[in-house]
Amino acid sequence: MKSVVIFNTAVSSENLGDQIIMESVNREINSVIDKNTFLLDLSTHAGFNRKYNNFLKESDFSIIGGTNILSSQFNLVSWRNQFCVGYWNSKYMHDVILIGTGWGSKNKEVKPNAKKFYKKILSKEAVHSVRDSMSLKKLTDIGIKNVVNTGCPTLWQLTPEKCQKIPRNKSSKVVTTITDYLMDYEKDFLMLRTLISEYEEVFLWVQGSEDYKYFCSLPLEITQKISLIPPRLSSYDEFLNNNEVDFIGTRLHAGIRAMQKNKRTLIISIDNRAREMGKDFNLNILEREHMSELKNIINSSLETSVELAKNEIEKWRNQFKP
Structure with a gap:
């Protein structure tokens, strides 16, 4: 049986908006990943102990769900990172796939440690989804090209x-x-x-x-x-x-x-x-x-007309088809 780790950005979050994001992330995951796959949620805010390192190592792949979790810095100590993972945990991470993730700060230069971290953990074959063009540029600038700008999954049903x-x-x-x-x-x-x-x-x-x-x-x-x-x-x-x-x-x-x-x-x-x-x-x-x-x-007429990235969204979804 396949196993997949879901890095859940709502668990232990002080922002209820993360629950809104993860609801849409889980909707997409459940629609594209085979129902016989075992899913394990790990918190990106609270981190996780060594008990889960072997599960990470043996998993088929992992998914990070939304929010401004990508950062221009990576510290060796987990609690100092936006994504609460440190050097020792990261050794067990592999083939991570992004869905609707964003960059925390626009103006900061990506540090070498962060570049090394993302190039190590992110899947080199899968299609990654980010929430905006700035996040797309940040990743492509450090050599990660297999990325599309889909917007946050919370937008995907605003047809x-x-x-x-x-x-x-x-x-x-x-x-x-x-x-x-x-x-x-x-x-x-x-x-x-x-x-x-x-x-x-x-x-x-x-x-x-x-x-x-x-x-x-x-x-x-x-x-x-x-x-x-x-x-x-x-x-x-x-x-x-x-x-x-x-x-x-x-x-x-x-x-x-x-x-x-x-x-x-x-x-x-x-x-x-x-x-x-x-x-x-x-x-x-x-x-x-x-x-x-x-x-x-x-007091004016306000039209709602969200422009969805339909092709990019389908590209991310279709990669999971058998």
């Missing part, structure tokens, strides 16, 4: 038919998000104040472990006018399923989840993730620096 079901005109309610690790009090205050002035009801989903703490640090004149959605993906889904609502916020995958649920969505870009994917796949993006434009966008 033209699906996008046509998403309203263009504003709702009376809006759900938003803020981001604990890239705070901008002035711009986030302006975003929330604009939402309060333009919508009858404003809700905030707590996606990150420190988002609530950040929310509580904002002025009471803002926070007392916003209703909280509990920090569970199931709670967010239930809210989206039972409300006609727009999404406007800084969390990329909270926005993509809203699109999956047929909600009018505007993602406030605060880093390279939303910026690069927005550019590549025509997502509705507003840079946080341009927050003064938000009111006009809210």
Whole structure:
């Protein structure tokens, strides 16, 4: 029986967006990998002990699922890496396949240790999938050419038919998000104040472990006018399923989840993730620096027209066919 390791980016994550990503990653894995294959999940956040090294060594291949897990640095000590793998674990890794992964930082030069690590663990025969053109360039620049830009798997079912079901005109309610690790009090205050002035009801989903703490640090004149959605993906889904609502916020995958649920969505870009994917796949993006434009966008017709990389997606899927 074949065995495959799934490097699960949602286990032990402080960001519930990783659960959204892994749901789509698992959907794709289950659709392309033979049902008789034994799958073992290992956490990319918490790492794993020597007990699993032999399973890694004997596995047929491994898959890394989404997120900004690729990095320009690789430290010998696992806990210092974005992907919690160190030198000793990496010795047992082989034939790793990427699906919808991204690069954590655009501007940093890829260090020799990182280049060596990726060239050692990544499959030289398989087709790797990354989430944006910047990540594609990073890998090709270090000599890894068997890569296609598919976008994140969370986008793969946002077909033209699906996008046509998403309203263009504003709702009376809006759900938003803020981001604990890239705070901008002035711009986030302006975003929330604009939402309060333009919508009858404003809700905030707590996606990150420190988002609530950040929310509580904002002025009471803002926070007392916003209703909280509990920090569970199931709670967010239930809210989206039972409300006609727009999404406007800084969390990329909270926005993509809203699109999956047929909600009018505007993602406030605060880093390279939303910026690069927005550019590549025509997502509705507003840079946080341009927050003064938000009111006009809210009150305008907003079309959703995601441009899927159909050929690249099929190329990644088809490699698993017998």
